[in-house]
Amino acid sequence: DAEITQSPRHKITETGRQVTLACHQTWNxxxxxxxxxxxxxxxxxxxxxxxxxxxxxxxxxxxxxVSRSNTEDLPLTLExxxxxxxxxxxxxxxxxxxxxxxxxxxxxxxxx
Amino acid sequence: xxxxEQNSGPLSVPEGAIASLNCTYSxxxxxxxxxxxxxxxxxxxxxxxxxxNGDKEDGRFTAQLNKASQYVSLLIRDSQPSDxxxxxxxxxxxxxxxDGLTFGKGTHLIIQP
Numbered sequence: 001d002a003e004i005t006q007s008p009r010h011k012i013t014e015t016g017r018q019v020t021l022a023c024h025q026t027w028n029x030x031x032x033x034x035x036x037x038x039x040x041x042x043x044x045x046x047x048x049x050x051x052x053x054x055x056x057x058x059x060x061x062x063x064x065x066v067s068r069s070n071t072e073d074l075p076l077t078l079e080x081x082x083x084x085x086x087x088x089x090x091x092x093x094x095x096x097x098x099x100x101x102x103x104x105x106x107x108x109x110x111x112x
Numbered sequence: 113x114x115x116x117e118q119n120s121g122p123l124s125v126p127e128g129a130i131a132s133l134n135c136t137y138s139x140x141x142x143x144x145x146x147x148x149x150x151x152x153x154x155x156x157x158x159x160x161x162x163x164x165n166g167d168k169e170d171g172r173f174t175a176q177l178n179k180a181s182q183y184v185s186l187l188i189r190d191s192q193p194s195d196x197x198x199x200x201x202x203x204x205x206x207x208x209x210x211d212g213l214t215f216g217k218g219t220h221l222i223i224q225p
Contacts, residue, residue, distance in 0.1 A: 033212050042217035043156070043200065058212055090155055100146055101213060103155040 003027075006091050006104035013111055019078040021107050023091030031094045032074040033101060034058075034066060036087040043090065049074055081111045115139075118201050118216035126224050131188040133219050135201030138182070142203040145177055145184045146213065150198045159199075160186065191223045 004025040013019050025032065034046040045058030047066040055066050063085060065077045078085055088108050092101040115138040125131040133147075144163055148156035162168045162175040162184065174187040184203075188195055198220050202213040 035212075035215075040217070043202075043213075043215040045212040045214075048212045100158045100161055103157070106155050 004091060004093055004102055004104040006089075006107050008107060009105065010108045011110070013081050013109070015081060015083060015111055017081050019081050019109065021076045021078075021089055021091075021109070023074050023076065023104060024072055025091075025093045025102075025104075026072065027093060027095070027102070028071055029093035029095050029102075030071070031096070031101075032068070033092045033094075034064070034074065034076045035090045035092065036060065036085075037090060037106075038087050046076065046089075047074075078109075081109075083111050085109065086111045116201055116203055116214050116216035118199075118219045120217060121220040122222050123219055124222045124224055125191050127191060127193060129191055131191045131195065131221055131223070133186040133188075133199050133201075133221065135184045135186075135216055136182055137184070137201075137203045137214075139203065139205060139214075140179075140182065141205045142182075144204040145175070146202040146204075147173075147175060147184075147186045148200040148202060148215075150200055150218065152198075156200055188221075193223045193225050196221060196223045 007022045030051045033048040035043045037043045044060045049055050049068040090106050091104040094101040117136045146161045147159045150156045160175045162177045168175045172189045176185045198218040200218045201216040
């Protein structure tokens with residue numbers, strides 16, 4: 001079955017370190033998204049991509065970057081991790097602009 | 113700024129009753145509306161989507177959309193304890209592209225046996 005997977009599921013890192021969260025989908029969806037979820041804020045869009053070589057900033061993109069070298073993967077990089085980036089991160093994908101998004105299992109990141 | 117508002121709850125409903133979840137949105141350009149369910153510690157999963165004014169039914173779930181009032185709701189009939197979760201309302205603006213969903217903060221629903 002097609003799916004979307006995130007790795008790692010849990011990560012603890014130190015302030016200032018570079019961290020990369022992986023997202024891989026097998027639906028062949030063009031659109032991929034990264035969200036973070038925090039108590040009191042709900043899900044907020046970090047970055048998104050319409051397709052290979054395309055990336056766009058979302059609502060809370062500062063301190064994050066993404067790259068899209070193929071259809072299946074959209075890794076999220078924290079350039080210099082900060083405690084404010086402690087959160088649960090969800091990757092999602094969709095086939096078209098007006099279709100539902102399917103979410104990965106999430107990555108719980110703790111920055112100490 | 114696009115905003116999606118939901119009552120955070122908790123909303124407590126007896127088993128077998130109708131649960132009514134409400135959502136308002138600020139962006140009149142919003143064209144697609146989604147309801148996701150999220151169990152604690154899990155990822156959001158799609159329940160329903162609606163694009164046109166009126167009602168859309170799927171099993172025990174009914175989504176209602178009123179674009180003039182900028183209001184979307186989700187009704188859950190014959191509520192079950194397994195329906196206890198956080199329900200997220202999400203909207204997407206039209207205009208093509210894939211500019212992500214804007215989510216509300218969610219309503220915590222508790223179905224009491």
